[in-house]
Amino acid sequence: MSAVEDRLSELGLSVPDVAAPVAAYVPALQDGRLVHTSGQLPMVSGQLVQTGKVGDGHGLVPPDDAKALAQTCALNAIAAVKSVVGDLDRVERVVKVVGxxxxxxxxxxxxxxxxxxxxxxxxxxxxxxxxxxxxVGVAVLPLDAPVEVEIVVAVRD
Incomplete structure (x- = not known):
């Protein structure tokens, strides 16, 4: 287990299996030292955790719930990176996050x-x-997900 996975374990989290793509793309792709993930939805065990728009009114996903969903997206992005690089300790830097x-x-x-x-x-x-x-605020996301996150990481050889 990598040091990254150890730190996640201390938080009560583990790297999940890579979420299956919902269209024609791959979860992550390495180009040189950079690994780019596709947008990751808040999927757990192949199921979208919650749907809807984020906001403060009735019938909307509360911002605190959406923040937790963004964490799930990031965990799925980490899984996508691991599927390409194998050992998460090869990640030298998280370069960019787009939410x-x-x-x-x-x-x-x-x-x-x-x-x-x-x-x-x-x-x-x-x-x-x-x-x-x-x-970035958007009108709608795939499958009516409230949040989507993609990351770019630099890896060492």
Whole structure:
């Protein structure tokens, strides 16, 4: 087990099996030293955990729930990276995180939601988990997911 997986275990988490793609793409692809993941949804055991738009009103996914879903997306992104590189200790740096939040039109808290992914990556990779990031509000995501996260990591040989 890698040091990254040990840190996740201390948080009560484990790297899941790679989520099966829902269309024509691969979960992750390495190009040189960079591994790019496809957008990862909050899937657990092949099932989308929650659906809907994020916001503060009735019938919407509460921001705190969406933040937890972003963490699940990041865990799935880590699994996608592992499927390509084998040993997560080869990850030298998390370079970039892009988080998409299916948002109610009045919701502007996308950065707080995507913090769920960023905070997990920091805990899992330590200093190497510090990254550049975008948090984007969108009208809808695949399968009506509330959140989607993709990452780019640099790996050592």
């Amino acid at each position: 998409f939040v299916a948002s109610d039109p009045s919701f502007t808290g996308q950065p707080g939601v995507v913090n769920g992914a960023s905070e997990l990556l920091g805990k899992a990779f330590g200093e190497a988990g510090t990254h550049a990031r975008s948090a």
